[in-house]
Amino acid sequence: MKAVPPTRKIRNPWSVVSIHLGLILVCAGYLLPFIWLVSTSMKTDEQANETPPHFIPKPWQPHNYVDVFTHPTFHAVLYTRNTLIIAILVVAGTTVSSAVVAYGFARIEFRGRGLLFGIMLATIMIPFPVTMVTLFRVFRWIDEQTGAMLGPDNIFQMLGTYKPLWLPAWFGSAFNIFLLRQFFMTLPKELSEAARIDGCNEFAIFWRIVLPLARPALAVVALFSFMGVWNDFLGPLVFIQRPEQYTLALGLQAFQSRIGGTDWPLLMAASALVCLPLLILFFLAQRTFIEGIATTGGK
Amino acid sequence: MTREERRNFLKGMAFVSPWLVGFAAFTAVPIAMSFYYSFCDFSLTIPRRVPLWIGLENYRVLFHDIIFWKSLRNTLYYSSMALPAGMLVSLGLALMLNANVRSQTIYRTIIFLPSLVPPFASAMIWLWMFNPSMGLFNFLLDKIHLPAPDWLGERLAMPSLAFMSVWSVGNTVVIYLAGLQDVPRELLEAAEIDGAGPWHRLFAVTLPVLTPVIFFNLIMAIIGTFSILTVPYIMTSGGPAKATYFYTMFSFDQGMVYLHMGYASAIAWIQLLITLFCTVLAFWSAKKWVYYG
DSSP, X not given: OOOOOOOOBOOOHHHHHHHHHHHHHHHHHHHHHHHHHHHHHTSOHHHHTXXXXXXXXXXXXXXXXXXGGGOSSOOHHHHHHHHHHXXXXXXHHHHHHHHHHHHHHHHOOOTTHHHHHHHHHHHTTSOHHHHHHHHHHHHHHHHHHHHHHHTTSOTTOOTTSSHHHHGGGGGOOHHHHXXXXXXXXXXXXXXXXXXXXXXXXXXXXXXXXXXXXXXXXXXXXHHHHHHHHHHOOHHHHHHOOSGGGOOHHHHGGGGBOTTSOBOHHHHHHHHHHHHHHHHHHHHHHXXXXXXHHHHHOXX | OOHHHHHHHHHHHHHHHHHHHHHIIIIIHHHHHHHHHTTEEOBTTSSOOSOEEOTTHHHHHHHTOHHHHHHHHHHHHHHHHHHHHHHHHHHHHHHHHHSBOTTHHHHXXXXXXXXXXXXXXXXXXXXXXXXXXXXXXXXXXXXXXOOOOOTTSTTTHHHHHHHHHGGGOHHHHHHHHHHHTTSOHHHHHHHHHTTOOHHHHIIIIIHHHHHHHXXXXXXXXXXXXXXXXXXXXXXXXXXXTXXXXXXXXXXXXXXXXXXXXXXXXXXXXXXXXXXHHHHHHXXXXXXXXXXXX
């Protein structure tokens, strides 16, 4: 493991001031839509639809944040539960399976390794919309086959359950495998050899020695995939049919009525609540995040 | 193979087997199936649910479909703005956020913040900011007595969407930041002792060392901009007058809405080939500008 050197401290006061000034300006621009979100989330419905718009809500209506939880069609608690179920299954699955596969690619020299690794890297370049439609057919085919054998209590039923969303994660994801492989390559070979002499088999070396050392890299993979699932819209849109199975990211549609008219304040309040866990997570973990990616090496 | 080699082969395959199985089931089979379907008449709306071989007919119809060309042109138009803008802005932001100044964490979090907003929410916020009469942009323009355009009208909708995409480059910025941690400090200090100013150091040391990361982000951006779907789908559903109808929407509508499996497969395959072509082009150009130290 190589230590990340701290960035140079800037001494010239003029550069410090100009960097701060630049950063504050850019950040103000990036924050603008977000401030708009928060400000709208505290407005009354009439005030939100006012022309011209006002930045400061008058009167303040923080009660919107409570109303989110009692909304007739947005079931906050249920959707949170659904999202967490999928997120936990995906994060656990992709972290464990990607680590196993990455170990194979990084630490075992076997014939065909280079070719398989190349194919794996190439799959990163296949966009989800390309496979989406036929993937749906594959799941339907699995359902037809297993349904014919097992009847109505088919535990392998895919469509209509969350399996299409989390099952693929248990077979490793190319991007995560790549990231972890880069990290495993940096660990000294002698480590494995010493353990082998002590009578460890390959899986024990992986599980007891390499994995504990890889904690920072595993954290990055877990965080990245958690953020990905939490906000995923397209996956649930394609594979979830019943409203009671909706996730938070998909359920936000409830505030947009089909007859026209969107409940802006409540939509914004709910959106702010949905981002909040990710925001806290990123703020606390941003250093681990950036350094974790740095040690795994982008090259 | 010697016994040792065979043992290693079996061990290696055992470790990579989860990926092999997943690759076969969730990537190779769907892609192979869609390749076969792309030569078939296979619509799920009619009772006959067997794919019927029709050769190149789907592709022939596709190349005469005005919507195909329209959506392809739209996607290229969008990419020609969003791709360079995103690459430049994310690199610039990363360089600024890498400066060792106070409250660095707060700045970084703010820039990453938009990437944490659920796509439905960010689509709605921007929809509202772009609103011609009640939106924030025209409110501000009105204050300084400038004309208030129709941001999501036929002419400006695409540039507006590209402008908006720059707001959520947080992931790319984080990858650049990680890459910047690898720029050797000794090199920067040596350059400084030799009298190189900050701009000179940037172009002579930092950027060359960073080229592999820039290349990685370029590849990801090509794939990303070509497969953009969610946010524009929520915001404009392709309108007005198909001005923001992306290639992915064409594919989604044919495959998931009209259930024309054969046609949708041909559409997906063309997208795959275009993405592949651009990536190969990027890899070919990489020889000229990516520096592996």
